[in-house]
Amino acid sequence: DTGVSQDPRHKITKRGQNVTFRCDPISEHNRLYWYRQTLGQGPEFLTYFQNEAQLEKSRLLSDRFSAERPKGSFSTLEIQRTEQGDSAMYLCASSLPLGLAGETQYFGPGTRLLVL
Amino acid sequence: AQKITQTQPGMFVQEKEAVTLDCTYDTSDPSYGLFWYKQPSSGEMIFLIYQGSYDQQNATEGRYSLNFQKARKSANLVISASQLGDSAMYFCAMREVDSNYQLIWGAGTKLIIKP
Numbered sequence: 001d002t003g004v005s006q007d008p009r010h011k012i013t014k015r016g017q018n019v020t021f022r023c024d025p026i027s028e029h030n031r032l033y034w035y036r037q038t039l040g041q042g043p044e045f046l047t048y049f050q051n052e053a054q055l056e057k058s059r060l061l062s063d064r065f066s067a068e069r070p071k072g073s074f075s076t077l078e079i080q081r082t083e084q085g086d087s088a089m090y091l092c093a094s095s096l097p098l099g100l101a102g103e104t105q106y107f108g109p110g111t112r113l114l115v116l
Numbered sequence: 117a118q119k120i121t122q123t124q125p126g127m128f129v130q131e132k133e134a135v136t137l138d139c140t141y142d143t144s145d146p147s148y149g150l151f152w153y154k155q156p157s158s159g160e161m162i163f164l165i166y167q168g169s170y171d172q173q174n175a176t177e178g179r180y181s182l183n184f185q186k187a188r189k190s191a192n193l194v195i196s197a198s199q200l201g202d203s204a205m206y207f208c209a210m211r212e213v214d215s216n217y218q219l220i221w222g223a224g225t226k227l228i229i230k231p
Binding site: 031033035040041042043044045048056089091093095102103104105106107108109110112 | 120149151153159160162163166168207209211217218219222224
């Protein structure tokens with residue numbers, strides 16, 4: 001299977017701990033996106049990479065959040081000093097750089113985070 | 117103001133019937149794309165269908181079609197001959213060319229197919 005993969009699928013942590021999630025995009029896709037989705041809502045954009053460059057960050061991405069894509073392949077999203085409000089599904093997507101409105105983003109299975 | 121509005125929080129439909137899921141959008145960008153995704157309870161967001169703002173024809177993909185009414189700014193998803201496996205959340209999303217490629221999402225519609 002050559003789709004987008006995410007690890008772990010589920011994470012339970014205690015408030016104040018740090019967590020890190022990984023996303024492996026479809027191999028030829030050099031655009032990568034992170035979204036956060038809370039229960040009953042649509043996803044909210046967090047950040048976007050083209051190759052290794054982080055080109056846009058949402059104001060939702062507080063100082064406790066950091067994302068990297070060091071070699072332009074997989075990406076990591078780290079949350080420091082987790083809070084209960086960070087509990088959500090974290091979705092990763094990738095796309096080919098078609099430069100058009102129709103550039104389709106393909107999503108991974110997501111990581112469900114629960115902060116106790 | 118909401119850029120993507122899905123007015124149906126939930127719908128129940130009998131198996132084998134057609135179903136229409138509503139989506140209206142708001143943009144001043146002349147070039148944009150509209151997408152529908154399906155999210156089963158497992159959580160993965162599955163791409164269904166795409167409509168470009170300059171496309172003359174309504175998009176179709178198998179049992180999915182998009183009823184695109186540009187002047188009314190609506191992009192409704194039509195699922196023909198619904199199946200039990202169609203039960204899921206359905207999200208409408210838009211990307212404006214000037215938005216640096218991020219998708220803007222509606223709140224979703226929960227579709228339940230009854231046997």
